[in-house]
Amino acid sequence: MKPTLSPQGQAAQTISRNMKLISHNELAGFGGVGEGINMQITKDGRRILWLAHESAPKNFTAVDVTDVKNPKVICQTDLPHERVRSNSLDVVGDIMVVAYQTKQVGDKPAGMDVFDISTPEKPKLISHFDASGPHSRGAHCVWFVDGEYVHLTSGSGDFEPTNEIDFQFYRIIDVRNPSKPVEVGRWHYPGTHKGDKEAPPPRHPKFEGGYRPHNVNVFPERPDRAYVAYLDGGAVILDISDKSNPKMITNWRNSPPFNGFCHTVMPLFSRDLLVVTEECTKDDGIDWPKLGWIVNASMETNLIPVSTLPMPPVENFIKRGGRFGAHNIHENLPGPASFRSDTLVVGTFFNGGVRVFDTSNEYQPQEVAYFVPGTPKLSPKGSVQINDVWVDEKGLVYAVDRFTGGLYIIEMTL
């Protein structure tokens, strides 16, 4: 394709700054990836990228990225039926946990699987944690970094929400015995459970996303804190020093007037900051702005937003089609194959691709790199929809498309 004077609004055209594509893999024709990416370093030294698919028919895919120029799919599994999606996974050592969310309440499998992936070509199911129930659609996200506890956003057989779309809450699952996962604690947003003394929380007037946790971050630096993004409930910090009884310390809500769907709350510990992202859930800029926020957390009980991650003009990108706005970021997971930075933030923005920000000055974050692939083959949106990202300890970026594009391995030239 020939270049044009103005390529941003042209979905077919790849645009970039300070990022270079190393390789691209369409994942054997199943290039729709959700928001679960993690990297395993096997005992024989191979680097395996695990990807949870966005929707059926595929469950998860393992890609050997030892040679990043030549990534190879070594395992791809199927879901039992079309009414369930996996979406999220995490890996610690040779143990992988995968979330399952159903389309309808009451359906199965709903909850979480635990796998032994010591032979990545042949994952072995160790156990299934059932979270199904008359009001449950199972689990949306897992956070598993210490090999002991999974921080799960899930429904449960014994949980009846006050509003049917608030069907998930925060559950802490002990997997120290991976063959018998057990819940050790839970927390839900006040007023979302039938029988709560608090009144149900107010609904978002324009874009109702519900009160469910999306990502939960718990780091070894602060094992007594859970950083929870609670969709329309905003950012929540919980004291989990007693896992059986999490307590809310603070709740920062920017919506309304903003458009809700708080997605990730990631602390930058050395700087007393949080990166809070929302998720764009509508095509064509309808729910714009969906942003990444930098929040001063030096007083946990008084979170103050100080800036947002700068975005290119929405008018150009909505011409590309599909969603444009914030979504996942690389979450600084601990682990041998994960990039950790308290200044550089790498995020995904659907048709805005993968974008990198230098937040050294938290009041004026700078966009320092981006890579926006041209439209993948057979894309239903007519544009790339970069959904999630993993950055390895060497700074290589693994970005995935939500529908057909699969995996893009990108080098930052920062």
Added chain:
Amino acid sequence: MKRDALSGRFPVSIITGFLGSGKTTLINRLLKRPDMNRVAVIVNEFGEQAIDNDLVEVSSEQMMLLNNGCLCCVLRGDLQETLRDLFVKRRNGDIIDFDRVVIETTGLADPAPVMQTLMTDDILAENYRMDCVVTLADAVNGVEQLDTMPEPVKQAALADRIVITKSDIAGEAATAALEARLRELNPQAPIKRAVNGEIELAFLIDVGLRNVKAKLEDIQKWMGEPDDDHGDDHGHDHGHAGRHAAGVSSFCLRFDQPMTWAAFSQTMEVLGALRGSDMLRVKGLVNVAEHAGPMVVQGVQHLFHPPVELAAWPTEDHNTRIVFITRNIPRATVENLFHAIGAVGKVA
């Protein structure tokens, strides 16, 4: 992990040249080269030898996108404004995502202010970095211009690369004389001859340090051709200051002991305050006692780029080495100042 202090900025090559040295010819040739994809070239005007229409993909009043992917823009207002505008347009998606800039300066331009602009304008410094100053010298008139005018002397002294043009017209003797004269003025800059503006892009780019992981060859490329006084503290002046009216000389100081940053910067401040306008160009690696890696220093007259620490010394040689190109400042003056301020030999 933090952002690399040097990388990730658009490299800028500045093309300057003596009057009539064929800058426009060279730029027009350059614009058509296949390796100019994603290069933005800022020109003074769409010249008379304008680009053939069949090479132009899209154009507006101020910009032309050529079918090799090169973006040609006319200087608008001042350079600062044009560079800011280019960056904003790129960010806003109004133009191609260029990843390098080449600037054609006007005829008698002094390249120093252009170089300084890239260091002092916050927005520009955040997004661009000086890569290379290329000076064109005309073999027919070059020697005379150097003898009679101050601007060409400065252009030659500030250059990282020198291109001699019109050697086919001037003949070998005149070309060799110019080359010898340029070598005296600026022994660090590699010199090439170009006939009819033909020069490969590679000679004009990738001179400046691209990241803090710079290796020996990167440093040699940036600092220029190795001087012949390598390894001792008592080399000679290349430029024989005072012999020419211009009084330009070039020398490399080496110190085998680490110095404190305070002493080094104080020395530079004194030099800058007293003789800033005659300190044409300074670049080097400084062994600073408080830092494990070498500190990269670079300055143009009284302005210095913020120092950057490299990840590691490129070789076992940890000596401080600084190239100075000065006007009427002899080597001994600078060297003595280092000693007087105590930059040398007083590290606890």
